[in-house]
Amino acid sequence: MMSLAQSPAAHKGGARDLKGALEVDLRLLAMIAAVAVIWVGFDLLTDGIFLTARNLWNLAVQTSVVGIMTTGMVLVIVTRHIDLSVGSVLGFVGMVMAVLQAQILPIGTGWNWSASLALGLGLGVVIGGAQGWWIAHRGVPSFIVTLGGLLIFRGLAWTITEGQTVAPLDETFQLMGGGLLGSIGAFWSWMVGAAGIVLVLVRTVMARRRRQRYGFAVRPIWAELLVAASIVGAIVGFVVVMNAYDRPRTDISQGIPIPVLILIGAVIIMSAVTKVTKFGRYVFAIGGNPEAAQLAGINTRLVIMAVFALMGLLAGIAGAVQTARLNAGANSTGELLELSVIAAAVIGGSSLAGGTGTISGAIVGAVFMQSLQSGMILLGLPTPMQNVVIGLVLILAVWIDTSYQRRRL
Amino acid sequence: MTSSPMGVGPLVEMRNISIHFGGIKAVDDVSIDLYPGEVVALLGHNGAGKSTLVKVLSGAYRANSGQILIDGRTVEIGSPRDAKALGIETIYQTLALAENIDAPGNLFLGRELTTPWGTLDDAAMEHAARQAILELNPNFTRIKEPVKNLSGGQRQSVAIARALHFKARILIMDEPTAALGPHETRQVADLITRLKAKGIGIFLISHDIHDVFSLADRISVMKNGKLVGTVRTQDVTQDDVLGMIILGKRPKIAA
Ligand SMILES: Nc1ncnc2c1ncn2[C@@H]1O[C@H](COP(=O)(O)OP(=O)(O)O)[C@@H](O)[C@H]1O
Ligand SMILES: [Mg+2]
Numbered sequence: 001m002m003s004l005a006q007s008p009a010a011h012k013g014g015a016r017d018l019k020g021a022l023e024v025d026l027r028l029l030a031m032i033a034a035v036a037v038i039w040v041g042f043d044l045l046t047d048g049i050f051l052t053a054r055n056l057w058n059l060a061v062q063t064s065v066v067g068i069m070t071t072g073m074v075l076v077i078v079t080r081h082i083d084l085s086v087g088s089v090l091g092f093v094g095m096v097m098a099v100l101q102a103q104i105l106p107i108g109t110g111w112n113w114s115a116s117l118a119l120g121l122g123l124g125v126v127i128g129g130a131q132g133w134w135i136a137h138r139g140v141p142s143f144i145v146t147l148g149g150l151l152i153f154r155g156l157a158w159t160i161t162e163g164q165t166v167a168p169l170d171e172t173f174q175l176m177g178g179g180l181l182g183s184i185g186a187f188w189s190w191m192v193g194a195a196g197i198v199l200v201l202v203r204t205v206m207a208r209r210r211r212q213r214y215g216f217a218v219r220p221i222w223a224e225l226l227v228a229a230s231i232v233g234a235i236v237g238f239v240v241v242m243n244a245y246d247r248p249r250t251d252i253s254q255g256i257p258i259p260v261l262i263l264i265g266a267v268i269i270m271s272a273v274t275k276v277t278k279f280g281r282y283v284f285a286i287g288g289n290p291e292a293a294q295l296a297g298i299n300t301r302l303v304i305m306a307v308f309a310l311m312g313l314l315a316g317i318a319g320a321v322q323t324a325r326l327n328a329g330a331n332s333t334g335e336l337l338e339l340s341v342i343a344a345a346v347i348g349g350s351s352l353a354g355g356t357g358t359i360s361g362a363i364v365g366a367v368f369m370q371s372l373q374s375g376m377i378l379l380g381l382p383t384p385m386q387n388v389v390i391g392l393v394l395i396l397a398v399w400i401d402t403s404y405q406r407r408r409l
Numbered sequence: 410m411t412s413s414p415m416g417v418g419p420l421v422e423m424r425n426i427s428i429h430f431g432g433i434k435a436v437d438d439v440s441i442d443l444y445p446g447e448v449v450a451l452l453g454h455n456g457a458g459k460s461t462l463v464k465v466l467s468g469a470y471r472a473n474s475g476q477i478l479i480d481g482r483t484v485e486i487g488s489p490r491d492a493k494a495l496g497i498e499t500i501y502q503t504l505a506l507a508e509n510i511d512a513p514g515n516l517f518l519g520r521e522l523t524t525p526w527g528t529l530d531d532a533a534m535e536h537a538a539r540q541a542i543l544e545l546n547p548n549f550t551r552i553k554e555p556v557k558n559l560s561g562g563q564r565q566s567v568a569i570a571r572a573l574h575f576k577a578r579i580l581i582m583d584e585p586t587a588a589l590g591p592h593e594t595r596q597v598a599d600l601i602t603r604l605k606a607k608g609i610g611i612f613l614i615s616h617d618i619h620d621v622f623s624l625a626d627r628i629s630v631m632k633n634g635k636l637v638g639t640v641r642t643q644d645v646t647q648d649d650v651l652g653m654i655i656l657g658k659r660p661k662i663a664a
Contacts, residue, residue: 214536276528278521281510285518288507295469295505296519297490355509 024227027349027401031364035371042375049378053244057254060242061178061325063370064259065090065318066340070362071270072314073345075307078287080354081135081142083308085149086315086341089127090334092153093120094319098166098329101173113173121316127153128312132305142308150338158331167328177325178257186243189255192264193239199268200231259321263363266314271359283307287355343390344369347397418481420445420610421579426465426475435461436472437634443579443610448601449639450625451614452654457631459614460502463581466612467499468492479579490519498577502584502614504568508557512549513538515556516571541570545600561588569600580604583614598624618647632657 042050049055069086076083100116101107127149134145175182184192204224211218219227242260243253256264274280282303285293294300318337323329348365350357372393376386421443428436436458443449451459464470466477468489477484479495486492492499499505506515513534522530522537535552542549546566556564565585572580582601586594594617601611601624615621621628622642630637630653638659640650649660 210530210532214532216532216535278523278529281514281518281521281529285507285510285514288509289505291503292505292507292515293518295467295489295499295501297468297488297493298519355507 025358025361028358028361028364031348031361031368035364035368038368038371038375042371042378046375046378050375053241055374055378056241057245057257059367059370059374060260061257062374063366064178064257064263065322065325065334066337066344066370067263067363067366068266068318068321069311069314069337069341070344070348070366071266071359072307072311073341074270074348074350074357074359074362075274075283076142076311077342077345077350077352078283078354078357079304079307080287080290081304081307082342082352083131083142083146083149083311084338084342085127085131085146085153086311086318087334087337087339088150088153088157089124089312089315090319090322090337091331092157092319093124093127093316094323094333095157095160095166095329095331096120096123097173097320098169098323099160101170102166102168102329107170110172113170116170117173117320120320121313124312124314124316124319125309126312128315129305129309131312132308135308136301136304154331154335157333161329161331163331165328165330169324169327169329173320174324174327175258176262176321177323177327178259178321179325179327180247182259182324183242183254183257184261185255186253187255189239189243189253192256192261193235196235197232200228200235204228259325262317262321266317267359267363274359279303279306284355340366340369343394347394349401417445419443419478420447420480421466421612422476422478422481423462423466424476424478426462426472426477428461428465428470428473434634436465438475439631439634439636441629441636441639443612445578445610446605446608447627448605448611448613448625450621450628450642451612451631452616452618452621452628452650453631453637454654458634459631460583462631463499463583463612463614466492466579467497467501467581469499493520493575496576496578497581498572498575498579499581500565500568500572500583500585502587504564506556506564506567509555511553511555512542512559512567512570513552515567516541516574520575537574538570541574542566545570545573545596562590562593565589565593565597569597573604578609580609580611581614582611584616585613586615586617586620594620618650621650622647630654 039051069090073083073086097116097120100119101112105112105115131145131149134140135142204227208218208224218224239256242256245254246252247254274283282293282298282300285296285298286300286303290300319334322333326333344366345357345362346352346365347368348358348362350362369390372390373386376389381389419442422440423442424440426436426439427434439458439462441449441451441462451462453459461470465472466486468486468491471487477486484491484495486495486497507518510518513531516538517534522533524530539552542552546563549563549566551559551563556567559567565588569585586597589597598620601613604611613621613625625642627639627641628645628650629639630650632654637653637657640653640660645660652658652660
């Protein structure tokens with residue numbers, strides 16, 4: 001009689017044993033290594049400007065808008081779809097929120113920013129859901145529906161104000177952009193870090209207990225500790241860097257910027273959605289085999305619609321962040337961002353064939369892209385050349401990934 | 410054992426089922442039935458409408474007309490969920506597995522076990538899946554790998570384990586041995602015999618006429634969407650059945 005607890009990895013040798021014991025995602029580690037390499041490279045090329053607290057803090061803020069949307073794009077791509085409209089939806093929703101704040105809702109009241117934000121996010125959900133309806137219920141390919149959306153919502157963003165820029169915005173709302181006051185300071189940054197550490201530890205212990213309850217193989221203790229320690233180390237390092245950047249002309253720590261906090265929230269929630277909810281499981285099942293998902297009794301149309309509605313919500317949140325950061329509603333806000341978002345998701349391991357992708361990979365992909373861009377700006381590369389480099393890197397990254405995957409099979 | 414209808418009523422009756430896809434009548438006024446502990450084989454050329462007919466029972470398609478009775482009562486099967494709630498489990502010709510998900514994830518797809526917080530209870534699903542799968546196939550060790558990494562026989566085990574774990578009363582097997590080697594084919598045949606003994610009713614679609622003659626109590630033959638006829642296996646020869654499949658004619662059977 002074979003033991004149920006026998007680990008499948010138990011009889012393999014060498015590096016696989018280590019990988020099996022750690023149960024880490026090698027692909028994610030490779031991505032993180034790639035980010036580390038370009039960070040060090042840019043730091044050398046810029047004589048130590050790249051790896052300063054100030055630059056890393058700015059990098060974090062710049063990553064947040066693309067990062068927030070990337071968490072949703074992963075689900076879209078996993079279900080074998082694409083959303084080309086996110087940049088335009090971001091711009092349109094941002095413009096609507098700006099108009100609500102500056103021209104419609106009473107200025108200076110507490111609900112000026114909160115009502116405009118709530119309406120804007122609701123609008124994002126409705127737009128995403130409507131696009132999802134065309135895709136799931138009317139069978140129009142997502143490429144076409146969202147290409148239409150790209151044109152429609154960019155056009156509407158212009159039309160609302162006839163191209164006029166709307167400013168200034170509510171002061172509380174501006175905090176979402178991480179401007180001068182838009183970060184939470186040293187104390188609260190440490191509190192956030194501590195909460196993150198507690199979350200990691202609790203999750204590790206609970207997952208271990210659940211597996212032990214059934215007598216399944218668990219990671220050796222040293223491996224468990226090593227993995228948990230690296231995550232805790234990363235959290236501490238992140239907080240230290242965010243706190244090391246002071247507000248201009250003061251020695252008060254900035255701490256974690258609010259847009260970055262929003263990104264962290266999106267990452268935690270969306271990771272949980274993909275890993276521990278039925279909805280997340282269905283998203284992956286549909287990506288792996290839509291027919292099988294349907295035969296298993298999953299309402300695949302509803303799931304697809306929900307994925308696009310979620311994408312719309314995240315585009316709305318990103319629209320709030322970007323508009324707050326500019327302190328203005330402008331009709332060109334978010335132009336071409338859909339490409340950065342899709343590129344980040346794909347570089348982060350989401351396959352356009354569907355069925356595979358992770359939130360953590362996509363965020364590392366977003367950091368990678370933003371680091372590349374930020375480094376090139378520091379080096380004084382003109383924007384057109386930046387685009388050339390990013391285009392080449394995108395092709396190269398996907399080529400490396402697919403050839404690696406093929407070799408493994 | 411005999412499948413004499415004496416005493417017990419039929420488990421499943423499909424009456425006058427028709428479905429068309431555009432102009433094609435895939436299933437045309439077909440009536441078949443199934444008794445507890447009975448194996449009814451569905452035979453016919455490719456495109457005869459066998460898969461389409463059973464997909465009406467498994468909730469994948471809705472009939473354009475006709476009636477389905479389970480235990481003598483008329484039922485509406487509007488979705489795969491409805492069918493499963495009635496104890497109808499299906500092993501599809503394509504296996505219908507999500508390639509990127511592991512065996513427990515596939516086994517419980519659409520019927521996940523959850524923790525008190527409503528989150529997926531992967532450990533509990535893995536535990537149950539190991540039991541269900543290892544009972545069928547003791548050599549199955551790659552429980553946590555995406556099923557795309559598994560062999561045809563192992564994938565088959567996942568699909569069958571799914572049907573058994575949820576305690577099917579009515580089992581539909583659409584060409585279950587098409588992708589299997591001779592050894593695995595024999596295992597599936599043994600399994601069918603065991604399930605039959607438990608009183609499960611089985612619709613078996615197969616191209617292997619030997620298998621059909623050794624396993625089935627009755628044989629229903631379809632051609633071009635129509636039912637040619639249903640015969641008791643003991644009353645006919647293989648040539649009779651081949652004649653039904655090819656010529657679409659009922660054999661003359663002495664009463
Ligand atoms: N979803 C569908 N759409 C259109 N035609 C279909 C569909 N499913 C089956 N058919 C057609 O119905 C007929 C019966 O097919 P099928 O039931 O798969 O046959 P069998 O299983 O006996 O080989 C074929 O002509 C097939 O092309
Ligand atoms: Mg068929």
